[in-house]
Amino acid sequence: MICVDASGVRLAQPDKVLFDGLDVTISRGDRVAVVGVNGSGKTTLLRILTGALRPDSGEVRFGRGVRIAMLEQDPLLPPGTVADYLGDGWEVAAVATSLGVLPLFDRPTDQLSGGQAKRVALAKMLAENGVGAAAEHDMIVLDEPTNHLDLEAIEWLEARLVSMSAALVLVTHDRHALDRLTTQVGPSKVVELDAGRAFVHQAAKGSSAYATYLDARAERVDREAKEESTRKILARKELAWLRRGAPARSTKPKARLRSANEIVSGGPRDLGVRGNDLELGAGSTRLGNQVVELVGVGQRFAVDGSDAVTVFRDVDLVIEPGARLAVVGPNGSGKTTLLDIIAGRRAPALGQMKVGSTVVVGYADQHAASLDPDITVRQMVAGPLREPDHEDKALLERFWFDSTAQYAPTRMLSGGEKRRLQLVMVLARKPNLLILDEPTNDLDLDTLRSLEEFLDDWPGAVVLASHDRAFLDRVADHVLAIEPGGTMRRVPGGVTGWLEERSTRRSASPVRTTKVADAATSSSAGAGASGGGVAAGSRGKQKQASSGPSPSTIGRRLRETEQAMVKAQKRVDDLHAELASTADHVVLAQRGEALAVAQGELDELEARWLELAELQDG
Incomplete structure (x- = not known):
């Protein structure tokens, strides 16, 4: 049974396109994960797939009589107690116990924290879709279902979702859950939203759609990096042509001038990740x-x-x-x-x-929603006692807040962007x-x-x-x-x-x-x-005396040794490259001696790492 069929779906905000040309079909039994950077439109796409929101263009068709349930990121519960909302029965009791909701049964829903309300809403959905449940849905849509669950509850939830016959569409940051829930005998896929584009990664039978997505994305990043290298070469040639002076009377040079401007003004796509931008x-x-x-x-x-x-x-x-x-x-x-x-x-x-x-102390707590909604992003980082400076600007850019976003009030940020801003505010100290x-x-x-x-x-x-x-x-x-x-x-x-x-x-x-x-x-x-x-x-x-380095010291030495090994390996690789690129006998002798020393240092570091690893395991 086809639950949803989306064709050519596009949605844009005033300042950017969220996704365009999205084609995806979801049938009963499918497992579909939606991934993308914060603000890329994941939650918006979920609402389109449930019919709660219409796209700017494209078509979304729903199966006849299809029943869809959605767990919102911040669900609103009706008035009354938790027990009134959940109902009774063995299925409710079992789900409530596994999710840690049972102690909340007598509490009014308007007195629940955000995390408690999320767990209660999740319990309601799962209880309605248990074995033999009369209200079972054909498609379950979950927006960050693992938030506010402990580790045991997450494991239980994964097992529960795997056993469901309904289609499952979810957004989650939990990579264990992503891998497990998209590794199915039936169809599984990952919908990736990236800089206004949409990609659908279908897994082979019995393999992980999450792993398929990671492989495909890595290949795409490499391919686009090569394309950007070619663009830079063309741009340098066009710039040289412009500096020499371009004749402006014939049609051909005018076309060449337009081409030059397009190449020079073009640039690589924003891939969502900026390498070592977080080295702070x-x-x-x-x-x-x-x-x-x-x-x-x-x-x-x-x-x-x-x-x-x-x-x-x-x-x-x-x-x-x-x-x-x-x-x-x-x-x-x-x-x-x-x-x-x-x-x-x-x-x-x-x-x-x-x-x-x-x-x-820098403390990033769970309360990102407490940010003042009317203060701009840059002023939140600088604080109330000074004006934002170039260091604040650089720090925000490292966390992917561009010039436009820095002047936006925090009420315009998504939940993930607020969490990212909170981290910036902590690190600014x-x-x-x-x-x-x-x-x-x-x-x-x-x-x-x-x-x-x-x-x-x-x-x-x-x-x-x-x-x-x-x-x-x-x-x-x-x-x-x-x-x-x-x-x-x-x-x-x-x-x-x-x-x-x-x-x-x-x-x-x-x-x-x-x-x-x-x-x-x-x-x-x-x-x-x-x-x-x-x-x-x-x-x-009486505390027993330590017979060697503390576990923390061993861990710190392990990290230091790993970093030294990376540098030593790079030195060895560089020397190998120099040996391969020269025919000078004097230089070969010098580089050979240096390579022997560098290789010896790398061997010592590897031996030290093995000793520390054994100490840590012991």
């Missing part, structure tokens, strides 16, 4: 040996007028220079609270915190301790990859909480897990190891905890936590 670490303030230390820290909250509930307790944590620390745990376990304490936004109820004198709370929410895939590259080379310390598994695997050296009962510990095997542990526990105990209060009071005080180089241990117990 050099502007950070120097960080001393002491960053942040937590000693016996705990936090308590009163819930609904009842006695105080302990969220976490007895946290002993040292964050060293260069640390890359991720905090994981279910929603409501206290990740944001811990980040607030580390950032100095909140005082701990128990224990004490020590902060180094050179620490400058030149921090050396960067705290990121769900930094991947609403960011496009290109920005995510660029942010990962930036953090690879950034010299400061990073503490983050995220539900994006690919981002955590790439960025974090160490993972701290907040466990039921408020204990915190370092997790062997990183995010993957933590998820496997949780899965094993669920298999052994099928009853899932539904309230933070129940979790907090059902377990005794536990061990402290270690991250950035401290051994785990309970408060009051």
Whole structure:
């Protein structure tokens, strides 16, 4: 059954074309992902495919009697309680439990946070499209469905979506979900929106459409780079002809003049990614040996007028220079609270915190929507006490805010552009301790990859909480897990190891905890936590002496060695190229000696990297 058939679809804004000439057909059982940079029109395309919005031109035809449901990025729920909205039945209870919605059943919908409302709306849609559900839809459209879900819930959601027979159309930044949901026996495809163009990448049977898209895009970027090189050669020739003076009486020179102007004024397409544009670490303030230390820290909250509930307790944590620390745990376990304490936004109820004198904190929290809607982008970066300068302009351009966007009020930005602006505002302070709370929410895939590259080379310390598994695997050296009962510990095997542990526990105990209060009071005080180089241990117990470098130190040395290996490999490659391009015996001898030295240095670095990798794994 064909759900939607779009042909020649075009949509433009006053300042740019979002997409043009888009042809895509979606049938029941298809898996379709829409990708593109923030502001490229992904959400707009979803609304066109559901019939909520008409394109400027082209045709969108819907199958007879087709039933389509859409999860908006910021859904609006009707008045009443969550229980009234979701209804009852075993399917509702099962979905609500898996998505962590069950504790919200008695709460009015107008008292939910944005993340809670998103989870409730997702639960409603999934419950209506369960096995044998009477209201099952033919096509499900999801706009960033993994936002505000914890890692376990995301895994459950993927499995649920894979089992559905309805067509699935989604926008998501979660690369694990993209790969899994577009690797199907049936048809799967990726619709790519890039600088006003639209590309549809169809996967071969049983292969990943996401991988197909990545391959095709890489080939297109290479091809367009070669075309740009040819254009530059032509432009130089035309400029030389113009400087010599062009005769203006005959038709042929006039045509040549028009051709020259077109070539010179032309340029490469904006591919959405600008190479190493995010290399901003050099502007950070120097960080001393002491960053942040937590000693016996705990936090308590009163819930609904009842006695105080302990969220976490007895946290002993040292964050060293260069640390890359991720905090994981279910929603409501206290990740944001811990980040607030580390950032100095909140005082701990128990224990004490020590902060180094050179620490400058940059905190990107989850509240990008709190930006003043009437202030321009450039003024938001400069702040209220000064006028924007050339450094602000350069910083904004590195994050893809061009001259026009810099003078736009923030109310005109998309959700992803607001998140990007928030990161710029944080980095403009030149921090050396960067705290990121769900930094991947609403960011496009290109920005995510660029942010990962930036953090690879950034010299400061990073503490983050995220539900994006690919981002955590790439960025974090160490993972701290907040466990039921408020204990915190370092997790062997990183995010993957933590998820496997949780899965094993669920298999052994099928009853899932539904309230933070129940979790907090059902377990005794536990061990402290270690991250950035401290051994785990309970408060009051004697800490064991370290027998070697701390994990944070090993991680930092690994990164430094990897960077040195890249430089050494480039030196070896350059010397090989010089040897191949000369016939001078003297030069050959000199370059040969230099190559032997460079190769020896590279071998030593590789041996050092292997030793450090073994230490880290151990």
